[in-house]
Amino acid sequence: MRLHVPIQLRWSDLDAYNHVNNVEMLRILQEARIQAFWADGDDPDGAGTAVLDSGVGGSTLSLIAHQEMEYLAPVPYLRKPLDIELWIGRLGGASIQVCYEIYSPEGGAPRVLFGRASTTLVMVDPGTGEPVRIGERARKAWAAYVEEPVKFTRR
Amino acid sequence: MRLHVPIQLRWSDLDAYNHVNNVEMLRILQEARIQAFWADGDDPDGAGTAVLDSGVGGSTLSLIAHQEMEYLAPVPYLRKPLDIELWIGRLGGASIQVCYEIYSPEGGAPRVLFGRASTTLVMVDPGTGEPVRIGERARKAWAAYVEEPVKFTRR
Amino acid sequence: MRLHVPIQLRWSDLDAYNHVNNVEMLRILQEARIQAFWADGDDPDGAGTAVLDSGVGGSTLSLIAHQEMEYLAPVPYLRKPLDIELWIGRLGGASIQVCYEIYSPEGGAPRVLFGRASTTLVMVDPGTGEPVRIGERARKAWAAYVEEPVKFTRR
């Protein structure tokens, strides 16, 4: 099962070529990931999209270990939010691979796949820097979102 | 009359002090201003918030001539969009002063005023760089949004 | 007396209009200010430009209270660093007004003034949030950099 996270572009995501900059694409994925992993408990006013969150966070720090992105089509300025599909490609002992496909705004036709990407995060103890095993509660909550890892056609 | 433009924060708006960076506050105002002035005709899928737009744009370029902001309280990370109040403080021959008050997300209590700001834009001909008089159609459309200019308490 | 702080543009400072974005101009001033106020003691490898620093910092937090900028000419992409002139326009009890003029890279002719700006910072105790008086050591060190505050021609 995949999450759909809508991310609103900002005009400042454009670069001098007048399309969304390649670096900003990764920022957009960062925002999608953060929204997906938001803990509901952190903020009683929160939108409650944090279906992936389940006990990691708080005393655990997640470090980004690896990131990869394939760009399939330039993204123009769009007023409606991009439709980011997000799922878990690999659920390791202390690490997790988040996968993404970036689509044109929901409801538009034809639907355009702008790119695909993955981010590998490692959970560590902020004090010692040692990897921390992902707990059973998180594993159970995340299980529904595990699918085949994203496949890159160009490497 | 004032417009209310909701602007969603990004986690990356925070700086190393863990609140929204002073520079990013101006980017948020830039996004609010762009949304307020969006031409509906540009994008048939647009959200249609562009009540201020009326004929400026297209063959006219708006240059930023002056900007001022007063910061009243640090902005923490918020999941709900900031509520940007936006109006026109001065409607000149070829220039316009856009005024803003930045409030906490709608519906929260108490309502917090995080800051106030203004941006002066000058309309110019992109070819010659000469100022271009704002047309009657735009003047008429904008008239309803003209109020007293924002007052800064500290200068 | 004024400091000259060279700030290297980044290509990503450009926006879709292919000149340095108005918001990024304030980020450039932020970087100039940070370099000017760097404490030499913080980093033995530091470049040692921190002539303004003198005892504020560490246990004191500086909050930005007000910022103003006047844009005189669009800034194109330049390989050589902008030449930021920086001085103190007002040295208050617990606050300081930093003034700037942004010039084209040193050595180029003619010299272009791209804009002028000011930032007012208030020193506060990070625990209580109360204003903290600027000490004698800092006052003495900064005295040489106090000049007439920047004058804005358009407000």
Added chain:
Amino acid sequence: MRLHVPIQLRWSDLDAYNHVNNVEMLRILQEARIQAFWADGDDPDGAGTAVLDSGVGGSTLSLIAHQEMEYLAPVPYLRKPLDIELWIGRLGGASIQVCYEIYSPEGGAPRVLFGRASTTLVMVDPGTGEPVRIGERARKAWAAYVEEPVKFTRR
């Protein structure tokens, strides 16, 4: 042979965790790449580091097709520029893979490898969008910078 491109951090590259944000790392590589490929002819005042540039550019557009980065250690705020090693991992018909290793500032000891990365660019005709073969002049100029592609230890 590898190029060494010094890139000065900005304080705003830090995120709320107080180290250089993972997305900003890719912006730093973007800046290094742009400096390496700068055409000397574009700007007579330029620093002249553009040893890689040789005839691509002008009428050719380079699109980013793929990007990958491995993060080995968090990057703190550093006053001295990062030392980016940059070389060509693959020189294809119409594409080029740029490889990077990101090192601590030159002269510091011990030298720290913060990460490694690659960017694949495809040269296209801006009018038709069709791939454009890299010319002989560029191939000759770049040949000296071709080395084994970067190897990622985690994927």
